[in-house]
Amino acid sequence: MLELLFTNANLSSALPAIPRLLTALSEWFSCLLMVLVLPKRFPRLQTCLLLAGALVIQSILRCCYFGGYTLFSFLGLMVLNLLFMLAVIYACCKLPLFSLLAAWMLAFLVAEFTASLTWQVCAVFFSAPSMAQPRVMCLLLLLFALVGLPIYYLGRHFSEEILYTDRKTLFLMCTVTPLAFLISNLYVVFRQDIWVNNNRTDVFFAVSWLRLLADLCGIIVLFSLLNISKLRRLETDMIITNKIMDAQYRQYLSFRSTSTYISQQCHDLKHQIAALRTSCSSEERENYLSEMEEVINSYPLYANTGNPVLDTLITQKQFYCKEHQIQFSYSVDSRLLSWIEPRELCILFGNLIDNALESVLQISDPERRQILLEVKSQRQLLSIRMDNCCDHPVEFQGGLPRTTKEDRQQHGYGMKSISRVISRYDGSLDCSLENGWFVTTVLLPLPDQP
Structure with missing residues (x-):
């Protein structure tokens, strides 16, 4: 993304800039993956309509700006796209705040990695790749599927951890995500003569591998943080569950001894009341004993x-x-x-x-x-x-x-x-x-x- 801001003819020839439409598709695709694995806010049809509208708007946001980039215009457009990704996940998924932010950061790094990987592979196989070429589009679709399947599987596996993201995990994710993004775009800060003596092939692979490895490591670290959160939560769950089990069993033992005693006493009292009835005919005593018997009989068998x-x-x-x-x-x-x-x-x-x-x-x-x-x-x-x-x-x-x-x-x-x-x-x-x-x-x- 940052290469759009810093122009360098030699570097551009070594590493063709990622098309804006491909970046838009990658951002939308990463949002789609999050929506698929997280609880939906609306029924399926409404969710599909929201995602379709988001794809159109995302493409317009990326492709509508045709002028040269300045620092402020670039940052403004980048923030706008990031906020739109956040809005898409929020509109489609029913999530608490921490979970929403965690899914957003994960989607952002997945989008960066997807755009970098797909275009790098296209640049290797085709001398001048263009998204208008059918062969390029077929390869892009295949690469999207290859990237999407493992991310979807991991997203389903860690969906509960995303839902229960705690403050500590979110803080670490907020640290890792911008750091991975900055490292993946570090090359734009340096001039062309720093990169391997102006060798076109070496520049291409050095820059592209730096971007890919930084984004991939960022994604791995985010999933690792979710896995640590999962292990921590499972440990807490086990401790709490064991305490609840022990408490229930102690309650059972206590009630068993108490209920047995009460049942015996009620049984004895019934016989005592019957004996009192036969030994006394007073109407007041009879009413009193009837009340006692009613209370005792109210005790469940x-x-x-x-x-x-x-x-x-x-x-x-x-x-x-x-x-x-x-x-x-x-x-x-x-x-x-x-x-x-x-x-x-x-x-x-x-x-x-x-x-x-x-x-x-x-x-x-x-x-x-x-x-x-x-x-x-x-x-x-x-x-x-x-x-x-x-x-x-x-x-x-x-x-x-x-x-x-x-x-x-x-x-x-x-x-x-x-x-x-x-x-x-x-x-x-x-x-x-x-x-x-x-x-x-x-x-x-x-x-x-x-």
Whole structure:
């Protein structure tokens, strides 16, 4: 880009200037790659129309200026193009500020690298390349595809890291991006006689390789920063998830001992009340005992699925369901759960039930606050199915629902805990929205019978 500002006849003959249209296409192409891998703001048709309009405007911005470049006009046009790239990504993608800036800087370096590489290859194969030549255009399309495929793959792999870009990662990206750009265009500062004794071929390869390596290294460093951010986030997730798992299991153990004691006391009190009724006929005493019995009977019956861990969990959740007018039904074949460790059984069912409770609480009509749990065998698989009414939109990412809480980095650990347990047993997890019901299905291979 900077070679347009500094004119040098010998250098221009050694390295043909990149056509403005090719630069515009490279910038648009890099924005397209970011849009493909990041969450969209609009439906597909509207996004395509936005991108088509952006391509036209981008080409006009690059090609409309036919006069000589001054320092200020060059900087102004360059800033205008960069801001337009930012506007395109913002218009097409639904991103927080840090993620938007990270995607923008990555797109900028990809555009620089794409324009440099494609035109350098064309200059090697053709003595006087022109975008009006069909052979040149075919080669350019092939090179765009070769550059786009790995960038698209890496973008999909690190899309979540772009979404969760933190302040530290963004600061480093803001340092690397302009540095890579300046190094890639460093040659314009020097005069022609500095470059390898005015040898045309040597100048061409020295300049072109400097640009390519600087842009490529910049892209590699940006993806490396995203990878470091990913490893750091996974480590944090694992620590938090383990703490949540331990807390859930301790809660289960505490409630199990408490609920057993309460159940025994309630059972004894029923017999005591019956004895008092027979020994005293006072109307006041009768009313008092009736009230006591009503309070005791309001205590939910202890669930009896046959599995003590699941019995304790369901009994605990029944208190919450009764308080919030939630209908919780279950059909469980407990014999199928005996081979799963109690701690992991607690984590798996505890999070499944908690997610369902959280979802139905968003329903205003108490009649529709329904949860159904079914545990059965399906061929050689253990099938765990949790259905709950759902009247709000659900966003999916990677086949799993995204948390509805505003701070997504600090939430969503329930599904992560479920996934970790399922992966240990080589199972599968599927979530879907079917006719107003959110369905979560867990399939685990059953162990061979002895």
